[in-house]
Amino acid sequence: MRTVGLLLGIMLCQFTIAQIPVLQVQKNDSSQYLALSELKMHVDVVGNIATTTFDMVFYNPYSRVLEGELSVPLNEGQEVCRYALDINGRLREGVIVEKLKGRQTFEAIERRGIDPGLAHLTKGNNFKIRIYPVPAEGTKRVVIGISETLSGDDQYLYYHIPVSKTGIISNFQLEVNVFREPSEDKIPVPEFGNISFEGQDDIYRLTMTKKDYAIADGLQFAIPRFADTDHQLFTSRFNGKTYFYLTFKAPELTKTFKPVPDKIDIYWDRSFSAQKKDIDEELSLLSNYLTSLDGTKKVSVRFFNYKVEEPKIFIIDKDPSQLISYLRSVKNEGATSLNTIQLNKDCDEILFFSDAINTIGTAEIKLPDIQVYMITSSPGSNYSFMKRVARNTNGEYINLGSISQERALQLLLSNEEKYLSCSYDPSELTEVYPNTSRQTGKYFEITGILKDQPADLTVNFGNQGGITKRRIFNIGEGIQAPVERIWAGKKIESLSMDPDRNKKKILDLSKTFTIITKNTALMVLDRIEDYVQ
DSSP states (O other), rough: OOOBBBOOOOGGGGGGOOOOOEEEEEEEEEEEEEEEEEEEEEEEEETEEEEEEEEEEEEEEEEOOEEEEEEEETTOOOOOEEEEEEEEEEEOOOEEEEEEEHHHHHHHHHTTOOOOEEEETTTTTTTEEEEEEEEEOOEEEEEEEEEEEEOOSSSSSEEOOOSSSSSSEEEEEEEEEOOOOOTTTOOOOOOOOTTTTTEEEEEEEEEEEEEEESSSSOEEEEESSSSOOOOOOOEEETTTTEEEEEEEEEEEEEEEEOOSSSEEEEEOOOOGGGGGGGGGHHHHHHHHHHHSSSSOOEEEEEHHHHHHHHOOOEESSSSOHHHHHHHHOOOSOOOOOOOBBOOOSSSSSEESOOOOOSSSSSSBEEEEEEEEEEEEOOOTHHHHHHHHHHHHHHOEEEEETTHHHHHHHHHHHEEEEEEEEEEOOOOTTEEEEOSSSEEEETTTEEEEEOOOEEEEEEEEEEETTTTEEEEEEOSSSSSOOOHHHHHHHHHHHTTTTTTHHHHHHHHHHHHTTTOOOTEEEEEOOOHHHHHHO
C-alpha cells in the first residue's frame, strides 16, 4: 500500500483554502451561529487544483422558524462551483443565471410565498446565501463546492481548511481523492495517527468517519508534487472536446536589480473597505522596500477614497519611520471612486495600496507610462483589475495574502524573467491559457484544448528583450481527471481583464461550466416551471 500521511497541526496559514461555511441567524437581537449536526466533506485533487464539497446539515434548537445567512469569504483564485439546497426533503441543484435576471426571478417567486435560494458574490469576494426557512427544532441541508489552487514548497502541496465556529459535529465524514499516475511511487509523508491515503488504481484515497467530532486544528494533508518527472499532464473529454491541464516546475529564471527610483508616488486607500487590510503587512513591506533603496528618495503620499487628497511629501534617506507613522494614523471612511484618480506622471514609479473595490462611478484609471505596483493584503480585493493595471504598466501585482514578504520585496526591487507565451500548431492545440505574460514562481500551469494527439507545446520565458528560455512538452493522453472546469476558470480569468467587453463570453462559460462570477448567481428553485423561466 502506498500512503500519503494526514498532517495535523503543522501547516502554515499561507496554505489555507476556504474555511468551513457557517450559518448565522438573528436570535433575540443578536447574531448566533447554528451548530453543524452533520458534515460530509469530499475533496478531489487534480495536480495542484483542489475541489472541496461541503455537504452540511445545520440544526435549529429553537422553537421558532429562523432565517439565516450562510457566508464564505473567498481568497484569490477560489471559485464557487456548486450550490444545492434541501427543499421539502429533496436536494435541488443550483443553476447559473445572470445576476439581474436571477434577482428578478427571485422576487417574482418570493411574492408567491415560496422561498427560492439565490447565492451570489458580493463586493469583497464574499459568497453569501439567504437561507429560509430553517425549521423550528429541525434541520436544513446546504451543499457548497469550492475549487482552489494549492500552494506548497519544492516537495509537497499543502491542503488546509481552518475551522471556526463549528463546535462539535455529531456526524462527520471526510473523503479525499488525489488523482495520480498509475506508476507513481513517491516516498510518502510520515503518517500522523492511523489515518492515511491508500493507493487504489490511479487515485490515492482517504476516508474518515467520526462521531461527536471537534476539528480543533483544521483539516490538513500534504501531497508529493511529482513522481518520476518534474511535470504532470491531465486530460478529460467534455462536450466532444479534449481538455488538458499541465503543471510543471518552471526553469531557473534570472533577475536583475532595477534602477533605484528618485521619485516615488504612493496612493493609499483610506476608504471604509480598506479597513480589512493587514496594515502591518503592508507597512512592513513598504518600510523594508524604502530601507533597501540607496540614496535619498522623494516620496509623495496621496490618500484617496471618493476623492484624492493633496499629497504630503517626505524626503527619505534610510529611515522611513515618519512616513510609516503617518500612514498608520489614517482613519478609514467613505466610499471608493477610482475614476477620480489622476495618477501622477512626474515620478519614477507608483505604489498603489488598495483593495480596488469601486463603489462610486466606474473602476477605471487613466494609466501613465510608468510602472505601477498594485499592492493588496485585503481578502476579496478586485484582483482582475489590479492585475490588468500592473500588466498594462509593466509593473507588478503583489498580493500579500498569498505571497511572503521576502517574495514581495523581490518583486519591488528587481526585474525578473517571467512567462511570456506559448507556441503551438493551431491545428493541433487551441485556446491555451494563460495567454498574457505573468510571474511564474517555481511552478507553473498551462491549460488548453487538444485537437490532435500528440501535439508539441513550447512554453516561452523571458523579459522585455524577448525569449530567453523554453520548455517543450508533448501533449497527449494524460491522467484522466475532470480538468475542463480548470480550463474554463483560466479562460474566465483572462476574459475578466476586460469584463465589460467580455461580459457575454464570461456569462456563457459560467453557465456551461457552473462557475459563479461577479455578474452571475446560483439559483435553487422549487418548481420545474420556475427553472424554465
